[in-house]
Each structure stands twice: as C-alpha cells, then as structure tokens.
Amino acid sequence: MNNSKGQDFFKDVLDVARLTPKGRVTSYGAIAKYLGAPKSSRMVGWAMNKAHQFPDVPAHRVVNRIGLLTGKMHFSPPELMEGRLKGEGITVVNDKIVEFKRYFWDPTDELEL
DNA sequence: TATATGACCATAT
DNA sequence: TATATGGCCATAT
Numbered sequence: 001m002n003n004s005k006g007q008d009f010f011k012d013v014l015d016v017a018r019l020t021p022k023g024r025v026t027s028y029g030a031i032a033k034y035l036g037a038p039k040s041s042r043m044v045g046w047a048m049n050k051a052h053q054f055p056d057v058p059a060h061r062v063v064n065r066i067g068l069l070t071g072k073m074h075f076s077p078p079e080l081m082e083g084r085l086k087g088e089g090i091t092v093v094n095d096k097i098v099e100f101k102r103y104f105w106d107p108t109d110e111l112e113l
Numbered sequence: 114t115a116t117a118t119g120a121c122c123a124t125a126t
Numbered sequence: 127t128a129t130a131t132g133g134c135c136a137t138a139t
Contacts, residue, residue: 027121027122028122029122038123040136041121041122041134042119042120042122042133042136044121045119045120046119062120072120073120081120
C-alpha cells in the first residue's frame, strides 16, 4: 500500500482544489483530467474524502460534472457545503449549482500548463 | 488474498 | 432523451 505514487496523486488533487478561485467550482473529472488521469475521477472523490483533514482544501468547491453536490452528505453538517457556496456568491438549489457552467472552473483550461 | 464499494465519467443501446 | 454498463484506482472488510 506504500507505493511511490498514490500520495502524489492525492497531494496533487488537494493542490488543485486549493488553486480553485473563490466563487468558482470545479469537477472531479476536471481535476483528474488535469492530473492526466481522466478516468480516475473516483480517486479525486476519494482524495476529497480525506481532504476533510485539511482545512485549507475547499472541498465544497468540488462537485460532479453536472454541478450536483453529491458529496454534501460527507460534510460535518451536509448543509455546510451549499452554505459555503452560497457564501461565495454561488446559487444552489436542490443541492445543485445554478448556472454551473458559469461558475465552472477548469484547471486544464485556466491553468492550461 | 479476494470481493465489494465509491463525493465519477463516458459510451452504448 | 433516458437507462444500463464498463472502466479506473485505491480503500475497507
């Protein structure tokens, strides 16, 4: 279980999550794609689960590709996720981000490389 | 060691 | 357009 990788991917995910600008949101697949593993979007979600240990990682800005707050149930209070998003100027209705494409922030497109 | 599950995404029918 | 299935990698049991 101690492979040379794994932690790097994990760390990279958290790094991109921290780079997510305030008032913007990104998706698991976008991060995974930026890391070079578009099929490993699940691992991003797994990393986010562990990211709860890192207060500087805005996991609430990471949602699925349709802007649905699938992971809100993993927050201390599930309402905290959409609550933070609303606090950043993002409208959330029915656990879903309104005009998601408008707030969507793609590291591959913004950071490019 | 093997099986099942997961904060997903894309393709196929 | 909606539903079903495959894939991908790591964790947990």
